[in-house]
Amino acid sequence: MTVTPISSFAPFPGPAARTEAEYVSPPAPVRLSRIPTGGGADVHVYRDSDGSLSSDCTGCGEYAWTLRVTTEFAEEHATTCRRPPRLLAA
Template sequence: MTVTSIATFAAPASSTGTASACVSPLAPTSSYPTEAGAVVYVYTDSDGSLSSECTGCGEYAWTLELTEIFAWHHAWTCRKKPHSSAA
């Protein structure tokens, strides 16, 4: 299983685009709230695989075997409060 920070996929500082340009703009297909008020979003990627991102700890996960159960389990165990969207 591969679990890595979404920051790994961010555009370099010298890039003219934004980091969000490197991430699929697809809408989440499901979401799971955490006890601390964050949300784990699950996306179906263009190749049919699933990926998830947590608004609490920032974990981004992708594998060919990622399932809804993986995302639900992360939501059940994550205790980080949601990141502020204000920069």
């Protein structure tokens, strides 16, 4: 019986063999919707580069992330958040 090490098929490239292309940041999330809250703020829903959804609230600052392909999680937050929009840092 002959044993052949796996590394002989696809050797791992060392740091010197890596290219700059390997260190490119993923694409920016794409904003899908803006849902108004009861306090006058907005919940922004984004599709991330991996296909998941995330959201952030301009009122309370809550950030949420989900693998679900619906925006229900953001809609639920928008119905309960009563904080006014936060002031942007100068």
